[in-house]
Amino acid sequence: MALSTVDKLAREKSIEILRKKFSTLVKKILEGKRPVLVMPKRVLTNTIYDEKKKLLLLGPEMQRRSFLDVNEARKFMQTLLMASIIYDALVNNEYPTIRDLYYRGKHTITFRDLHGKLHHENTWDEQRESDSVIRDLEVYLGVLREEMLILSKEKGKVVGNLVIKSGDDTIDLSKMGHGAYSIEPTPDLIEFKDVDAEYVLVVEKDAVFQQLHRYGFWKKHKAILITSAGQPDRATRRFVRRLNDELKLPVYILADADPYGWYIYSVFKIGSITLSYESERLATPNAKFIGVTMTDVFGDDLMRKILGNTKNKTLGDIPVKELLKLKPKKPYLTEKERKNYIIKAKQKDIERAVELIGYEVAEACIENKEMKSKIKKRKEGLAGYPWFKTPEWTRELCIFFKTLSKLEIEAMASKGLKFLADKYIPEKIETGDWID
Amino acid sequence: MALSTVDKLAREKSIEILRKKFSTLVKKILEGKRPVLVMPKRVLTNTIYDEKKKLLLLGPEMQRRSFLDVNEARKFMQTLLMASIIYDALVNNEYPTIRDLYYRGKHTITFRDLHGKLHHENTWDEQRESDSVIRDLEVYLGVLREEMLILSKEKGKVVGNLVIKSGDDTIDLSKMGHGAYSIEPTPDLIEFKDVDAEYVLVVEKDAVFQQLHRYGFWKKHKAILITSAGQPDRATRRFVRRLNDELKLPVYILADADPYGWYIYSVFKIGSITLSYESERLATPNAKFIGVTMTDVFGDDLMRKILGNTKNKTLGDIPVKELLKLKPKKPYLTEKERKNYIIKAKQKDIERAVELIGYEVAEACIENKEMKSKIKKRKEGLAGYPWFKTPEWTRELCIFFKTLSKLEIEAMASKGLKFLADKYIPEKIETGDWID
Numbered sequence: 001m002a003l004s005t006v007d008k009l010a011r012e013k014s015i016e017i018l019r020k021k022f023s024t025l026v027k028k029i030l031e032g033k034r035p036v037l038v039m040p041k042r043v044l045t046n047t048i049y050d051e052k053k054k055l056l057l058l059g060p061e062m063q064r065r066s067f068l069d070v071n072e073a074r075k076f077m078q079t080l081l082m083a084s085i086i087y088d089a090l091v092n093n094e095y096p097t098i099r100d101l102y103y104r105g106k107h108t109i110t111f112r113d114l115h116g117k118l119h120h121e122n123t124w125d126e127q128r129e130s131d132s133v134i135r136d137l138e139v140y141l142g143v144l145r146e147e148m149l150i151l152s153k154e155k156g157k158v159v160g161n162l163v164i165k166s167g168d169d170t171i172d173l174s175k176m177g178h179g180a181y182s183i184e185p186t187p188d189l190i191e192f193k194d195v196d197a198e199y200v201l202v203v204e205k206d207a208v209f210q211q212l213h214r215y216g217f218w219k220k221h222k223a224i225l226i227t228s229a230g231q232p233d234r235a236t237r238r239f240v241r242r243l244n245d246e247l248k249l250p251v252y253i254l255a256d257a258d259p260y261g262w263y264i265y266s267v268f269k270i271g272s273i274t275l276s277y278e279s280e281r282l283a284t285p286n287a288k289f290i291g292v293t294m295t296d297v298f299g300d301d302l303m304r305k306i307l308g309n310t311k312n313k314t315l316g317d318i319p320v321k322e323l324l325k326l327k328p329k330k331p332y333l334t335e336k337e338r339k340n341y342i343i344k345a346k347q348k349d350i351e352r353a354v355e356l357i358g359y360e361v362a363e364a365c366i367e368n369k370e371m372k373s374k375i376k377k378r379k380e381g382l383a384g385y386p387w388f389k390t391p392e393w394t395r396e397l398c399i400f401f402k403t404l405s406k407l408e409i410e411a412m413a414s415k416g417l418k419f420l421a422d423k424y425i426p427e428k429i430e431t432g433d434w435i436d
Numbered sequence: 437m438a439l440s441t442v443d444k445l446a447r448e449k450s451i452e453i454l455r456k457k458f459s460t461l462v463k464k465i466l467e468g469k470r471p472v473l474v475m476p477k478r479v480l481t482n483t484i485y486d487e488k489k490k491l492l493l494l495g496p497e498m499q500r501r502s503f504l505d506v507n508e509a510r511k512f513m514q515t516l517l518m519a520s521i522i523y524d525a526l527v528n529n530e531y532p533t534i535r536d537l538y539y540r541g542k543h544t545i546t547f548r549d550l551h552g553k554l555h556h557e558n559t560w561d562e563q564r565e566s567d568s569v570i571r572d573l574e575v576y577l578g579v580l581r582e583e584m585l586i587l588s589k590e591k592g593k594v595v596g597n598l599v600i601k602s603g604d605d606t607i608d609l610s611k612m613g614h615g616a617y618s619i620e621p622t623p624d625l626i627e628f629k630d631v632d633a634e635y636v637l638v639v640e641k642d643a644v645f646q647q648l649h650r651y652g653f654w655k656k657h658k659a660i661l662i663t664s665a666g667q668p669d670r671a672t673r674r675f676v677r678r679l680n681d682e683l684k685l686p687v688y689i690l691a692d693a694d695p696y697g698w699y700i701y702s703v704f705k706i707g708s709i710t711l712s713y714e715s716e717r718l719a720t721p722n723a724k725f726i727g728v729t730m731t732d733v734f735g736d737d738l739m740r741k742i743l744g745n746t747k748n749k750t751l752g753d754i755p756v757k758e759l760l761k762l763k764p765k766k767p768y769l770t771e772k773e774r775k776n777y778i779i780k781a782k783q784k785d786i787e788r789a790v791e792l793i794g795y796e797v798a799e800a801c802i803e804n805k806e807m808k809s810k811i812k813k814r815k816e817g818l819a820g821y822p823w824f825k826t827p828e829w830t831r832e833l834c835i836f837f838k839t840l841s842k843l844e845i846e847a848m849a850s851k852g853l854k855f856l857a858d859k860y861i862p863e864k865i866e867t868g869d870w871i872d
Contacts, residue, residue, distance in 0.1 A: 003652070004614070094853050095650045097643040103850035106776045151650060153642035153665065155591075157618050166613025177602025178440070178620035182593050185646050186614060206589035207533040210621050214531045214587060216439070229589065340542045414539035417530050 003093060004167035006189040007149065014148045015090050017141055022083060037065040037079060039140040040277070047276040049386050054285035056276040081105050081123055082133045086148055095151050102130040139277050146186045146234070156183040156236030159213055160224035165191040178214060187239040192247060198222045199429065200243050204230065204255035204264050208409045217421045224249065232267055237282040240268060244284045252290040252434060254425070257297055258406035259352035265289045270387050288434035290425065294399040295329040297338060297407050303398045306365055316361040318394045326391055332424060341411035345404045350375055357397040358384030365401035392435045439529060440603035442625040443585065450584045451526050453577055458519060473501040473515060475576040476713070483712040485822050490721035492712040517541050517559055518569045522584055531587050538566040575713050582622045582670070592619040592672030595649055596660035601627040614650060623675040628683060634658040635865065636679050640666065640691035640700050644845045653857045660685065668703055673718040676704060680720045688726040688865060693733055694842035695788035701725045706823050724870040726861065730835040731765040733774060733843050739834045742801055752797040754830045762827055768860060777847035781840045786811055793833040794820025801837035828871045
């Protein structure tokens with residue numbers, strides 16, 4: 001069986017890193033010293049939003065895992081067990097997934113304590129536990145799991161004027177017919193050979209991707225068309241980041257006008273909050289949210305009315321003055337279309353939105369008293385994420401709270417694919433009508 | 437924008453069918469006759485399992501929808517509204533999805549009754565309603581939605597020695613690098629150009645597909661490798677059926693050893709119970725379940741013990757004699773591996789299993805008294821699906837009920853990809869160790 005050359009090289013590199021890092025540990029043990037692992041603390045309190053880089057990063061706090069500490073021995077052993085399993089897989093040309101790494105390491109250790117009593121202890125019980133150990137190893141080694149040839153399921157698809165090399169094949173992504181190219185789980189091993197495109201359009205929904213693709217959108221508008229098929233996985237995020245970084249293509253995200261869509265944008269742009277260590281490689285800080293925006297649906301008169309009635313000088317963290325200086329926006333939808341297309345937001349949507357922007361904006365903009373008191377009980381004091389604290393996002397969220405409505409991309413497509421593909425998207429890109 | 441030739445032809449064909457079918461209706465109206473739609477009844481009681489064809493089919497019952505019947509007028513109008521929206525989309529080179537067909541048709545009709553009272557009525561409220569109308573139309577017209585260029589999200593992927601034509605492109609599915617080819621939502625428009633493969637292996641799980649692909653499984657074993665990424669969508673099912681039908685390739689399904697995996701196999705093979713009208717085109721009656729079987733995990737001694745202790749002459753619908761005549765099976769897993777890999781079945785799994793095989797097998801094989809009485813309360817009298825009533829499936833389900841355990845494919849991969857790719861799968865295929 002001929003394994004691809006890039007895989008071989010990736011293996012050798014990771015084997016070397018693992019060997020080096022752990023041979024110092026072995027040396028310590030041989031010298032009679034206490035074996036200790038030191039690595040950055042992977043907790044929310046050590047997660048920092050870097051304003052300059054516009055990225056979520058791990059902070060400076062470190063954690064120690066000592067073998068000779070009763071509280072740390074279990075984690076220490078788990079880490080070494082997982083490292084040895086991954087090392088074996090690398091050496092044996094295996095391609096494990098995190099699920100089968102869990103199985104590979106799962107067993108019961110039987111031992112007697114000093115009093116002769118028999119004990120049984122599982123290496124790990126749930127995959128949650130082994131996954132956490134894999135993350136620790138990524139941080140400890142400074143290597144992403146993909147570089148260790150750990151595979152995963154993969155939802156991302158792409159078409160466009162882009163020629164890549166993957167494995168030993170050269171693939172023209174403009175020759176996929178009505179289908180698409182499924183991105184590989186190890187996108188760092190892809191080589192970009194040739195590109196003729198002006199931007200990258202990432203569509204949240206696979207069905208809308210299918211429509212735009214079939215309509216020839218990417219040919220006509222010289223775009224690389226990608227779908228994350230919902231919440232983006234690591235490979236799709238890394239692939240998008242590389243297109244932006246290496247090919248200098250602007251990246252636009254097209255998602256539903258709802259907190260779920262905004263969060264998808266946020267994961268592409270800033271990173272996932274629980275996995276901040278990876279965002280330096282996976283996030284695309286330059287990504288823009290092209291729509292669907294709440295102002296595309298409603299315009300922004302509603303916000304201006306609220307601002308006119310308030311005596312506060314700020315809305316959330318944003319001065320009212322700044323909000324009033326925003327360029328006024330007209331909606332793309334008529335009153336009648338709006339009536340047919342919008343969906344009532346659920347309480348969960350509203351709670352999610354509060355998590356993004358903080359409670360103060362919700363407090364100022366929600367009019368429905370019952371909903372307000374429901375949210376207040378659960379979300380009061382919530383500060384929101386710093387990267388949503390811009391005039392544009394504050395306007396978006398305020399209109400969302402005011403109308404308690406959301407809208408799907410499909411509603412825009414139902415005005416005609418021509419409208420979506422030849423007016424809405426290109427017009428928004430040409431006029432710079434996006435949110436950064 | 438150059439639309440592909442096959443799309444153009446598909447459009448013309450569907451436009452013609454729609455025009456023909458509805459012009460007879462128009463003629464009736466012009467002649468002063470009552471407009472009525474007559475179509476097969478799309479309900480469970482009119483769903484028949486055809487033992488010969490091994491397919492779920494719609495039975496002979498018909499339903500009438502008359503415009504001049506108060507109870508039927510709404511459905512009649514919905515059907516005509518949807519037909520006209522689909523017709524417009526076809527004529528205007530649109531590619532709608534079922535979601536945007538819902539939006540396109542959603543509006544409020546305002547009218548006064550004979551007493552002058554104002555009424556408001558929505559064309560439809562939920563997508564469930566418009567989806568049902570689309571299904572009615574598929575049955576009425578004898579045309580699948582895909583043939584009317586209605587698109588949908590699509591999860592299926594494929595790699596292998598197969599050259600296809602899709603749209604205007606010729607695509608070599610053996611040249612996808614580490615990625616894969618994403619099947620288009622309209623697989624009937626694909627043309628098979630060249631094939632060099634001995635069988636089709638459909639893997640339930642995308643992550644396992646990635647592993648086998650990366651390992652070079654399909655090259656070494658001359659297979660077309662497909663994943664449905666969970667419950668298969670229509671396009672993946674149709675694509676698999678066409679490979680079997682037109683290229684005469686045997687189809688093997690590799691799924692988890694649990695009721696969810698068995699149901700996935702059942703959908704590929706027989707069709708979906710609620711959408712029986714499509715199974716004549718989408719199901720692959722020849723598909724075999726290659727594993728993971730319960731006997732691969734446990735062997736079949738457990739069933740033989742149960743049969744030895746029972747005084748009944750049948751287990752479910754199968755004579756005990758026939759079960760004892762089955763070729764004895766040895767497990768692929770050692771006692772220790774089993775201990776680490778198996779997962780305890782949840783009550784929901786067990787209920788699902790009863791739905792597949794019927795309550796009698798569960799009654800005879802479940803030993804856990806608490807679980808038995810729980811299931812009894814909810815599932816007593818359930819008969820199960822006829823296509824699971826074979827000695828092989830009865831053995832499988834009996835061992836499942838006896839052990840109340842399930843197992844994922846990943847557990848097999850964790851014994852080593854070599855084991856999964858070079859021993860387990862090829863050995864099972866070579867020795868005919870599958871379930872039909």
